[in-house]
Amino acid sequence: MRVYISADIEGVTGVTHWDDTRLGHAENAYAARQMTREVAAAARAAFEMGAEDVLVKDAHGTARNLLLEELPERLRVHRGWDNTPYSMMAEIGSGFDAVLFVGYHSEGGADTNPLAHSFNSSKLERLIINGERASEFVFNYYLAARHGVPTLFLSGDAGLAASARAFDPNIVSVGVKSGLGDSTLNVSAKRGVELIYDGVKEALKKKDVKPIYPERFNVVFVFRDHQDAHRASFYPGVERIDEVSVRFEAEDILDIARAKMFIL
Ligand SMILES: [Zn+2]
Known part of the structure; x- marks a missing residue:
């Protein structure tokens, strides 16, 4: 089994303000460390479930957030941007069996995360796919589905976690925080890691899942x-x-x- 992880930061436990998400900002230190812990937990669970290859795409901002020395030894990491349309899903076409999204966030137009946005938040107010407001998760789900790769797990804010389960009931999703106004209510950093580890273990029990892919x-x-x-x-x-x-x-x-x- 080959497992692909795409990791963002606005859905990581505790992350609340844009300052948390900016590489080099003093407040980014915790966020980058927790993003790393959450990815490490997902990867550890995947290896324990029999994955022989796990690749993580660092998919936020500069794409240089993850602290490599704290990640499991066998994990491969994709850093920076490959300048292809795949972007947050770089290399997904190279033969994976399952996708896990970690640290993902609600879409532009949603009120369930103070950092809700879709892609370039300075330009795009919202994205609508086939009549529904779409998150980065949905868009990236389809990029994987194009190659027949199902998404089995998502962690992030509770609003996105609920919509991911509704979108595809085969997805195990974990909400590590809820958003209200400009605030977030979070589980502890340690609990966030545990929820992700347990969720991925549960998710990877599923076999022969077919992803959704509309005709148009x-x-x-x-x-x-x-x-x-x-x-x-x-x-x-x-x-x-x-x-x-x-x-x-x-x-x-x-x-x-x-x-x-x-x-x-
Ligand atoms: Zn991001």
């Missing part, structure tokens, strides 16, 4: 500023639908990811 993707990008919608409308196939929104349709999520790479 109708994607709306709602920008914060009309200027960005205007600019995006020049990408081939992109249609401007109002002052701040554009639509792009495709059968292959990779075509959507390619468009996103150039218009965001």
Whole structure:
């Protein structure tokens, strides 16, 4: 079994403010350490469940957050950005059996995490896929599903954890905090690690899970500023639908990811 972990930070236990998420900021020290612990717990559980390969994509900001010396010895780590449309899912096409998302957060437009956003939060107000507000998790789920790889686990804020289970009931999800206004209510850092370890063990018992993959993707990008919608409308196939929104349709999520790479 080969297991792929994509790790973000805004859904990590305790992370509440943008300062927590910025590499080099004094308040980032705890967040990076806890993100590392949560990834390590997921990886440890995967190895104990028989994985012979676990690759983690550091998928936040600079993609250089994880403290490598504190990760399990056999874990492979993808740092930095590969500048392909796969982005937070770099290398997912190279033959994995399961995806685990760690530290993921609610989508732009949701009120369940003070740091809720979808991709480039300075430009994009929200992302809508086939009529539903979509998180980075949903988008990345489809990138894995494109290669037949099912998502079996997610940890993050409770809002996203609940929506992940509703989206695909095969997913075991763990909420380590809930968001209210500009605050979060968290489990302890230690408990967050335990919940993730136990959740991954449970999740990897599942066999022969088929991921959801719709026949067609109708994607709306709602920008914060009309200027960005205007600019995006020049990408081939992109249609401007109002002052701040554009639509792009495709059968292959990779075509959507390619468009996103150039218009965001
Ligand atoms: Zn992030």
